[in-house]
Amino acid sequence: MRFICDSTLGKLTKYLRILGFDAISISNLDALNTYKNLVDPPLLFTRRRKTISYQPMILIKTNRIEEQIKEIENSIKPYINGNDFMTRCIECNALLESTEKENIEARVPEYIYHHHEEFKVCPSCKKVYWEGTHTKHIKKWTTTLKPLE
Numbered sequence: 001m002r003f004i005c006d007s008t009l010g011k012l013t014k015y016l017r018i019l020g021f022d023a024i025s026i027s028n029l030d031a032l033n034t035y036k037n038l039v040d041p042p043l044l045f046t047r048r049r050k051t052i053s054y055q056p057m058i059l060i061k062t063n064r065i066e067e068q069i070k071e072i073e074n075s076i077k078p079y080i081n082g083n084d085f086m087t088r089c090i091e092c093n094a095l096l097e098s099t100e101k102e103n104i105e106a107r108v109p110e111y112i113y114h115h116h117e118e119f120k121v122c123p124s125c126k127k128v129y130w131e132g133t134h135t136k137h138i139k140k141w142t143t144t145l146k147p148l149e
């Protein structure tokens with residue numbers, strides 16, 4: 001499932017990526033032209049109140065991330081898959097790739113290197129991820145959101 005978030009929804013975009021969703025961030029609504037004629041256009045989350053002809057769209061009312069999550073909860077719940085958690089780069093939405101531990105030794109703190117076996121790397125920005133990177137975010141999520149059985 002793909003989503004588009006306007007640039008005022010930075011935190012929400014990151015949460016969607018943590019859950020493994022393809023979450024595109026756009027700073028200019030003209031970018032919607034790229035998607036609106038697709039057979040299956042991504043669902044847009046936006047706080048912009050000016051008239052937008054794009055569909056499907058959900059207008060986000062609040063500024064607080066906790067409230068925003070509640071606003072989109074029903075829209076994303078059917079698509080949540082626990083296997084997809086932590087498969088995307090939070091910063092650039094790219095799918096993370098597994099990497100040999102040796103490859104990232106110089107790029108993570110020594111303690112982390114010695115206490116983790118599995119690392120993933122973003123092919124786009126090269127950020128290194130390990131189990132725990134997303135943990136404090138994901139804990140908050142999983143208490144309110146559970147994948148459907």
Ligand SMILES: [Zn+2]
Pocket residue numbers: 089090091092093094122123124125126127
């Ligand atoms: Zn990245």
